[in-house]
Amino acid sequence: MAQPADSWARALLPQFLDMTASRQIEIDIERGALEAGDDPETAAREICKVAHKIAGTAASFGFAALGSQAQRIEELCNRVCDLSGPAQTEAVQQQLLPALDDLRRELDNALAGAG
Amino acid sequence: MGNMRYLAVDDDPAFHYVLTKMMSQLGYQPPVCVTSAAEALTRLSNPHEQFDAILLDIQMPEMDGIEACQHIRAMAHHSTTPIMMVTTMVGRDYVDQAFAVGATDYLTKPINRIELQARLGMLDRLVQEHNLTRSLQFAMESMDDVPGMRFAFEEPVALPKCGSLIEYLALENHLLTLSRLKLHSHTAVAFQVVGGASLFRRLNRMEFLDCMADVGSAIAACMKRQTFLLAYAGSAEFVCILNRAQPLDTQEIEHELAAELMTYDAVYESLGMPMLEARVGATVHSGLFSTSAVKTMLGRARASVRGQSAHQLQFMAG
Numbered sequence: 001m002a003q004p005a006d007s008w009a010r011a012l013l014p015q016f017l018d019m020t021a022s023r024q025i026e027i028d029i030e031r032g033a034l035e036a037g038d039d040p041e042t043a044a045r046e047i048c049k050v051a052h053k054i055a056g057t058a059a060s061f062g063f064a065a066l067g068s069q070a071q072r073i074e075e076l077c078n079r080v081c082d083l084s085g086p087a088q089t090e091a092v093q094q095q096l097l098p099a100l101d102d103l104r105r106e107l108d109n110a111l112a113g114a115g
Numbered sequence: 116m117g118n119m120r121y122l123a124v125d126d127d128p129a130f131h132y133v134l135t136k137m138m139s140q141l142g143y144q145p146p147v148c149v150t151s152a153a154e155a156l157t158r159l160s161n162p163h164e165q166f167d168a169i170l171l172d173i174q175m176p177e178m179d180g181i182e183a184c185q186h187i188r189a190m191a192h193h194s195t196t197p198i199m200m201v202t203t204m205v206g207r208d209y210v211d212q213a214f215a216v217g218a219t220d221y222l223t224k225p226i227n228r229i230e231l232q233a234r235l236g237m238l239d240r241l242v243q244e245h246n247l248t249r250s251l252q253f254a255m256e257s258m259d260d261v262p263g264m265r266f267a268f269e270e271p272v273a274l275p276k277c278g279s280l281i282e283y284l285a286l287e288n289h290l291l292t293l294s295r296l297k298l299h300s301h302t303a304v305a306f307q308v309v310g311g312a313s314l315f316r317r318l319n320r321m322e323f324l325d326c327m328a329d330v331g332s333a334i335a336a337c338m339k340r341q342t343f344l345l346a347y348a349g350s351a352e353f354v355c356i357l358n359r360a361q362p363l364d365t366q367e368i369e370h371e372l373a374a375e376l377m378t379y380d381a382v383y384e385s386l387g388m389p390m391l392e393a394r395v396g397a398t399v400h401s402g403l404f405s406t407s408a409v410k411t412m413l414g415r416a417r418a419s420v421r422g423q424s425a426h427q428l429q430f431m432a433g
Contacts, residue, residue: 006136009133015129016129016130056127056203057132
């Protein structure tokens, strides 16, 4: 893991990681809805909001890859919301769900590196 | 800058941490942080609470930053307060909307210290300019103070009581933001008041500003069919930025502008003031932007109006 350069970022790292772990739980809940396929648009919208927050600050705490992946999730969620029918289902299955797996891996790396 | 009071509006507490720490490191007061647009509007509507500038996240639940910006601009005491929009690169489609509703600048997340320092420095300069404008307005409202009004012909002063215009610095920021976000396809066109330097020498500062405000209103009326941003650039010149590479018949615009300005003739004649006349420069299209290309684009638009009429000259910038 890249260590944050600023002392304030190092000091606030535990809070940031706690907050991000909570956000991962929020994403996991919505991921369940995505996999069930009930209302993918609403689930994607909610995931997008959470990913937006991670994307906004992760790099400031030394997690550039986590931030980039969160930004990619934001883009994919917007794309899913713009689609409908089979194209939407395909975008969820082929792009968004694998990208969420990658986000989870990045978060695990961040938590492991900080611990 | 140490005394500047900022309001930061963002629904993410982690962003508040980051911003507060970075601003403190840069020698700024910690910003006042709120987590919703509604809370921000409550704080801003209190005339006893003074804020010099606002950092406003675009993507927030319930009311987003674009709508909040509109509400803030509708408050008389915040009609010119600098507003810097903040969002991730994914939100770059909102840039035009943000500037159209009165945003001053745009900062992308994640923020880095160098960019934050540059953007805050720009806001400091804007606040200073606003203080100058306020003193000009105060002087305009008190005729006795007119001789005390001071600004150079070249200065891109904010024109009072001219709602269609944004400030020149904000226009430059808009183009620089488009450049950072790799959004191209914009067109610039400049307008020049004929005999502007002579008007500046002949009229007092209040009369000169009134003239420029009238020309600005006339240009805005001519451009109303397009999506545009217009600013007074100093030296009796205006620069207009059009969204995307829209075709523009500058000859027709020049004729329309002449007709618009004629509506002021009777008033100007009765006041013994010269009739207003303005010319239109060539359209300048954006290419691959860089900081220098932005200045070049605006500079070329202005250079064209100084030298030649629009239909004789077409530039490609960038």
